[in-house]
Every structure is written in structure tokens, then in C-alpha cells.
Amino acid sequence: xxxxxxxxxxxxxxxxxxxxxxxxxxxxxxxxxxxxxxxxxxxxxxxxxxxxxxxxxxxxxxxxxxxxxxxxxxxxxxxxxxxxxxxxxxxxxxxxxxxxxxxxxxxxxxxxxxxxxxxxxxxxxxxxxxxxxxxxxxxxxxxxxxxxxxxxxxxxxxxxxxxxxxxxxxxxxxxxxxxxxxxxxxxxxxxxxxxxxxxxxxxxxxxxxxxxxxxxxxxxxxxxxxxxxxxxxxxxxxxxxxxxxxxxxxxxxxxxxxxxxxxxxxxxxxxxxxxxxxxxxx
Amino acid sequence: xxxxxxxxxxxxxxxxxxxxxxxxxxxxxxxxxxxxxxxxxxxxxxxxxxxxxxxxxxxxxxxxxxxxxxxxxxxxxxxxxxxxxxxxxxxxxxxxxxxxxxxxxxxxxxxxxxxxxxxxxxxxxxxxxxxxxxxxxxxxxxxxxxxxxxxxxxxxxxxxxxxxxxxxxxxxxxxxxxxxxxxxxxxxxxxxxxxxxxxxxxxxxxxxxxxxxxxxxxxxxxxxxxxxxxxxxxxxxxxxxxxxxxxxxxxxxxxxxxxxxxxxxxxxxxxxxxxxxxxxxxx
Numbered sequence: 001x002x003x004x005x006x007x008x009x010x011x012x013x014x015x016x017x018x019x020x021x022x023x024x025x026x027x028x029x030x031x032x033x034x035x036x037x038x039x040x041x042x043x044x045x046x047x048x049x050x051x052x053x054x055x056x057x058x059x060x061x062x063x064x065x066x067x068x069x070x071x072x073x074x075x076x077x078x079x080x081x082x083x084x085x086x087x088x089x090x091x092x093x094x095x096x097x098x099x100x101x102x103x104x105x106x107x108x109x110x111x112x113x114x115x116x117x118x119x120x121x122x123x124x125x126x127x128x129x130x131x132x133x134x135x136x137x138x139x140x141x142x143x144x145x146x147x148x149x150x151x152x153x154x155x156x157x158x159x160x161x162x163x164x165x166x167x168x169x170x171x172x173x174x175x176x177x178x179x180x181x182x183x184x185x186x187x188x189x190x191x192x193x194x195x196x197x198x199x200x201x202x203x204x205x206x207x208x209x210x211x212x213x214x215x216x217x218x219x220x221x222x223x224x225x226x227x228x229x230x231x232x233x234x235x236x237x238x239x240x241x242x243x244x245x246x247x248x249x250x251x252x253x254x255x256x257x258x259x260x261x262x263x264x265x266x267x268x269x270x271x272x273x274x275x276x277x278x279x280x281x282x
Numbered sequence: 283x284x285x286x287x288x289x290x291x292x293x294x295x296x297x298x299x300x301x302x303x304x305x306x307x308x309x310x311x312x313x314x315x316x317x318x319x320x321x322x323x324x325x326x327x328x329x330x331x332x333x334x335x336x337x338x339x340x341x342x343x344x345x346x347x348x349x350x351x352x353x354x355x356x357x358x359x360x361x362x363x364x365x366x367x368x369x370x371x372x373x374x375x376x377x378x379x380x381x382x383x384x385x386x387x388x389x390x391x392x393x394x395x396x397x398x399x400x401x402x403x404x405x406x407x408x409x410x411x412x413x414x415x416x417x418x419x420x421x422x423x424x425x426x427x428x429x430x431x432x433x434x435x436x437x438x439x440x441x442x443x444x445x446x447x448x449x450x451x452x453x454x455x456x457x458x459x460x461x462x463x464x465x466x467x468x469x470x471x472x473x474x475x476x477x478x479x480x481x482x483x484x485x486x487x488x489x490x491x492x493x494x495x496x497x498x499x500x501x502x503x504x505x506x507x508x509x510x511x512x513x514x515x516x517x518x519x520x521x522x523x524x525x526x527x528x529x530x531x532x533x534x535x536x537x538x539x540x541x542x543x544x545x546x547x548x549x550x551x552x553x554x555x556x557x558x559x560x561x562x563x564x565x
Contacts, residue, residue, distance in 0.1 A: 017419070021411075042451040043423025090449065091367065145318035171448050172366070174317040174478035175517040201451045242452035245520045245542045252546040258553070267520055271527030274549055278533070281556045 007033040007163065007195055008054065012063035015049060023049045025218040027063070033162070034193040036186075038206035038226065041215030042240045047199045050215065051167045054197060055085035068162065083112055086156030090168040092148035101127070101143070101151055102136040108159045119158075126154040130184055146177025153184060163195040164188065170205065182208060203230060203244050207265060214239050231262055246270035253277065283308055284329070284440065284472065289338035291324050291496075298324045299496045302338070309470045311486050313504070315477050316493035317515060322476050323366065325493070326444045329474065330363045342440070359388070362438035366445040368429035372417035377408070380417055381431045388436075402431045405461055407454070423449055430458065434465065440472045447483060459483060480508060480516050485540035492516075505537045521545050528552075 008031040015024040024046050031037055041047045052058040053065050056072035068084055070077040089095050098104040102123055109119045127133050130150040135143075143151060149169055156164055166185065170178040186208055188194045198209060206212050212229040214222040216239045222229060229235065233251055236243045246267055250260045253274075264273045289302040299321045306312045316322045327333035328340065331347055340347050347357050362384075365371050374380040378399060385395045403413055406427050412420065417428055426449050433441065443462075447455045459482055466473055466486075475483050484490060490507045492499040492514055499514065500507060509526075511518040518526070524545065525535045535548050 042453055043427065043449075044421050048421055168449065172445070174515075176515050177318060201449075203452075240451070240453035242456065245545060246524065248542045249524070249546055249549060253549070253553075256550060267523040268527060271524050274524075274528055275531055277553060278556055281553070281560055 005033070006030040006066075007068050008197075009066040010053070010063070011066070013053065013060040013065060014062040015053070015058060016061050022061075023218055024053075024060075027220055029213065029220060029223065031195060031197070033195055034189070035211065036189045036196045036198070036209045038198045038200055038209035038212045039215060040200060040203075040206055040212060040241055045215040046218040047215055048167055049218075051087070051165050051197070051199055054163065054165045055087055056081050057087070079112070083159060084162045086159060086161035086164045088149070088152050088156055088164065088166040088169050090171055092145070092152045095152050096140050096148060099139060100136070101132065101138050101140065104140060104151060105155045105158045108155055112159055122158040122160075126157045129157060129187075130154045131180070144177070146173050146180060149173060149177065149181055150184065153181070153188075157188070161194065163197065165197040165199075167199045168201065169198075171201065178205075203242070206230070214241065216240075227263065227265075230265070249274075283341075283343060285339075285341040286329075287339045287341070289325075289328060289335045289340070291321075291328065291333065291335050293324075297496055299328075299335070302498060304491060304498065304501060306472055306474065308472060309466075310488045311466060311473045311475065313475045313477070313484055313487035313490035313507075314493060315480060315484070315490055315507070315516065318478060320493040321496040322478070322493055323444060326363065326365075326442055326474075326476055329442060330361060331357050360439040361442060362433040362436050362440075363442040364429050364433045364444060364446055366448065368425040368449075371429045371432065372425060375416060376414055377417050377420070377428050377431075378413045380428060381413075381435050384432065384436050398435050399431075402435045405457075406431055407457070423451060423454070426450055427454065434461075437469060438471065440474070442474045442476070444476045445478065446475065447477075447481065455482065459486065462486065480504075480511055480518055482519055482540065484508070484519065485538075508537070 010027045010029040013024055013027040014022055016022045039047050049058060053060060056078055059073055065072045067081050070081055072081055096104055098107055105123045105126060106119050109122060127135060130153055132147065132150055132154060170181050182205060185196055185198065189196045200206055207226060209226050211224065212226045213220050214229065221239060222235055230243065230247060233243045233248065244265060246265055250262050250264060250270060250273060253260050254262060258277055260273045260277060264270045284306040286302055286304050289299055290297065291299040314322055314325065324333060328335055334348050342357060372380050374383060381399050382395050408427055408431060412424060417425060447458060450458060462473065463486060475487060477483060484504050487504050489501060490504055491501045492507065500510060508518040508522045521539060522537060525537055525539060529535055533552060535552065539545055539548060
């Protein structure tokens with residue numbers, strides 16, 4: 001039997017800032033290579049603090065974070081960990097440092113001592129991947145919000161990470177740009193087998209993930225297959241997360257004795273279920 | 283009343299806004315929706331008195347705000363803006379001082395300031411720990427809540443909310459929307475809500491203007507805007523979309539419904555009505 005190793009392990013991780021209360025409390029989390037995980041929780045639940053533990057930006061006050069067998073507390077392994085875990089933040093403006101698209105993508109690779117030829121090759125490849133071809137020489141100031149966020153993903157991707165952590169990457173974008181970003185994230189996971197950690201407030205986005213973790217007050221209170229999480233309306237409400245309108249409606253009708261499919265998450269499939277119920281009335 | 287007359291704004295040689303004309307009546311909740319790069323934030327800056335248009339006039343209660351310095355100063359007491367990035371708006375040592383800043387500028391007594399801050403903090407679920415913390419040590423969502431508190435505590439005549447719910451969790455979003463609803467009911471002020479999508483906030487608006495490439499595309503009631511969302515490149519609110527898909531099959535659920543509870547009640551009513559209609563009559 002093939003043993004599937006965890007690429008990410010959080011072992012009893014707690015974190016507190018000096019002279020402050022605990023922001024993370026006893027987090028245990030195992031993630032396998034190639035998994036797509038979403039993390040949800042209210043503002044201040046500790047999601048972003050948790051995200052910063054994945055590549056050693058934050059070091060646990062207690063417990064250990066092991067990334068691909070390397071402990072983030074081991075300073076010598078710091079560069080290796082940062083190479084294997086790419087981070088994309090909410091506001092691309094706080095992440096972009098260079099003046100042109102090409103320079104921005106090269107920045108991370110230069111720090112990792114990639115050769116000039118490899119950098120050129122990777123820039124072409126990643127720009128194609130995020131649909132920003134012909135933008136190499138563009139000033140970053142000429143890009144829209146969605147293009148900037150695609151650029152940050154391209155810059156991370158160029159460093160050939162095994163894991164990408166995205167902290168609310170779409171919250172400042174319009175609907176069209178949101179969709180583009182999510183499609184790219186899904187493609188990275190399915191085609192390149194990159195492990196994805198997506199931190200989001202939006203149920204529609206979390207539905208892309210294989211598994212979802214719910215955070216509340218610094219702890220992980222649930223971690224399960226995404227569909228199991230979202231069909232548990234009480235769990236979501238208890239943790240101040242709003243369930244999808246479609247799921248609420250179908251659960252409501254089920255409780256009233258109607259035979260509806262509770263897995264009809266999208267608006268289209270939910271409407272179809274309602275229409276089917278109406279048509280079946282004899 | 284706000285009148286925007288023939289506004290144009292250029293950055294380098296490119297028009298960011300071109301020939302913008304519309305007016306907002308007293309007591310109106312007015313939505314501005316546009317994709318990133320459509321000119322929304324520039325319009326917000328112009329309305330807030332932070333960017334002077336190259337052409338056109340903005341008249342607030344009969345006074346052109348860019349005519350005299352005094353008009354602009356007067357305006358600063360009437361208008362509160364919550365910008366998209368709260369971190370650019372917070373600067374004091376503690377969150378409490380940040381919220382108190384504009385009230386102290388108006389020489390309001392510390393006891394009233396304290397009362398107003400406690401009231402707004404309670405509503406927005408800002409704990410006393412957060413009130414005493416540095417704004418720079420807060421999470422993104424918490425910073426946004428504090429920026430909202432700063433704007434709302436002054437009870438402005440014109441409240442501009444630039445992407446007010448981006449970065450807020452859905453629970454806080456619902457609370458915030460309800461608060462704005464109550465606040466508007468009480469104050470009857472002008473609220474200008476700016477967003478990149480037709481989200482739940484859109485239901486509160488009396489009218490919505492959609493911007494594209496610096497020009498007005500449509501100015502209409504929310505339900506008429508939702509209908510054109512796909513064409514405009516936006517996603518309509520989930521509840522509206524579910525209702526619209528059902529109604530396309532000959533049913534007639536009200537498109538003004540905005541809550542999950544109302545949706546559940548209306549769909550159940552529809553089913554019950556059809557069951558009653560199809561029930562065989564007793565002879």
C-alpha cells in the first residue's frame with residue numbers, strides 16, 4: 001500500500017504576540033500533497049495569523065509547524081521553506097515591489113539564485129499561465145486590480161512552489177476578476193498538483209476546495225470534506241458564517257417534508273430542484 | 283441634494299471620468315457599481331473633496347464645493363467617507379483615539395465622545411481590548427470595522443462608503459447592512475455606496491448607477507440593474523438569481539425579496555398554492 005505523507009503538519013500550535021493573549025490555540029492540522037484546502041472564519045478568528053505560519057513568517061510560540069519534513073523553527077531551513085511555500089495576500093499593492101511586470105516576477109527568483117536563462121523561461125511560462133502575455137514590459141501602475149493579483153500569483157508560481165497559500169485573494173476584485181483568479185487557482189491544483197490553502201469569507205469560493213477548516217477564536221473547530229461542512233447549517237451559524245441561500249432554502253423545504261436534493265448548491269441547480277418539486281405536484 | 287454636472291477628470295492624458303451628470307436627492311441611498319478601473323474611486327475622491335475635476339461642478343446643498351475654500355471646509359463636516367483600504371485611514375495610537383479624532387476636532391466634550399464611541403463599538407462588535415489596541419496590530423477585517431466606526435460616529439449628512447463590505451465576513455456584513463438600514467431610517471441622510479459587484483447592499487439602494495470606462499452606463503432601480511447584470515459583466519445577488527430562474531418558468535415571485543427567510547416563505551407559499559389548486563374537489 002502506498003503511504004501518502006502529509007506535506008503540512010501543525011502539531012499543537014499556539015501563537016501569541018508578546019504581552020498579548022493567544023491568537024492561535026492548540027492547532028492540529030494535517031494536509032496531504034495536492035490537496036485543496038479552504039479556511040473560513042469571521043474577522044479576527046486567526047485565519048491570517050495561521051496563514052503566516054505556513055512559510056515561517058510567524059513562528060509558533062508553542063508546538064511545531066512541519067513543511068515537507070522541515071520544521072519552521074529551524075532557521076537553516078528557512079530559505080527552503082520559503083521556496084516551497086508561496087504566499088498571495090489580499091491587497092496586491094502591499095506585495096508588489098518592482099516597477100514592471102517582468103521585474104516583479106524576477107524578484108523572487110533572483111533571491112532564490114535562479115539562473116538568468118531559467119528566469120527568462122519561467123517569466124514567459126507563468127505570464128502565459130495567468131493570461132498576462134505581452135505584459136512583460138508593462139508598468140505595474142498600468143494594471144487593473146485583477147491583473148495585479150494575477151501578477152502576484154505569477155510571481156509566486158515562478159519560484160516553483162509546492163504549496164501556495166492565498167489569504168483572501170479576491171476580496172478586492174470585481175466579479176469577473178474573481179472568477180479568473182479562482183479558475184487559475186483550481187488549474188494550479190489540478191494540473192500542477194500544487195497544494196492550495198485558500199483563506200476566504202465566501203462560501204462560493206470555499207466550494208472549490210476538497211476540504212474546509214472552520215476557525216473560531218483562534219482554534220480550528222471543524223475540518224472535513226467541504227460538502228459536509230456546508231450542509232451543516234448549524235455548524236456554520238454557530239461559528240457566525242452564513243450558509244448559502246440555496247442550501248438554506250433546500251434544507252427548509254426538506255424539513256417541511258419535500259423530497260429535494262440537498263447537494264444542489266449552485267443557484268441554477270437549486271432553482272431546478274424547486275421547479276422539479278413544483279412540477280411533481282399532482 | 284448633490285448635483286454632479288458634466289464632471290471630467292484626467293490622469294496624464296487619459297480621461298478617467300468623462301461627462302458625468304447625475305443628482306442625488308436628500309435621503310436617497312445611491313449605489314455606484316463598476317469593475318476595477320471603471321473610475322469609481324476617482325468619483326469618490328471628487329465627491330469627498332479630495333480631487334478637483336478638470337471640468338464640471340459638484341453642488342452640495344446649492345454650493346459649489348470647489349469654488350471657495352470655505353465651501354470645502356464646510357463640506358468636510360457634512361461628508362464622511364470610508365475608503366477601500368482602511369489601513370490608509372487609521373493613524374492614531376489607539377483605536378479609541380482614531381474614532382474620537384473627528385469628534386475632538388469639532389470640540390465635542392470627552393463625556394459625549396466616550397458615550398458615542400461605546401455605542402458604536404457595541405454595535406460593530408468592537409471589544410474594549412480592540413478599542414485600547416493600536417490600529418496597526420489589528421487584522422484586516424478589524425481595521426475595516428474601526429474605519430467604519432470612525433465614519434459613522436460623526437453621524438454625517440452624506441456618508442460615502444467605498445467598497446464598505448470587502449474584507450468583512452458575511453456575519454459582520456449582514457450586521458453592517460442592518461445597521462446602515464436603521465441608521466438611514468433614523469437620520470434620513472444621503473448614503474452613497476460604491477462597489478465592484480451587485481451584492482446584498484444593492485437592495486438598500488433607491489437607484490444604482492453603473493460606471494464603465496469612466497462613463498455612465500445605466501442609472502436605474504436595483505431590480506432593473508440586476509436584470510442587466512450579466513450583460514454588464516457582474517453577478518446578480520444569489521437570491522435574485524434563484525428567483526429569476528424560477529420566474530423564467532412562468533412563476534411570479536417578487537424580485538424585491540432580499541433575505542433568505544423571505545425566499546423560503548415565498549417558495550413554500552408557491553408550492554402550497556399549487557398543491558391547493560391541484561387538490562381534487564369533493565363532490
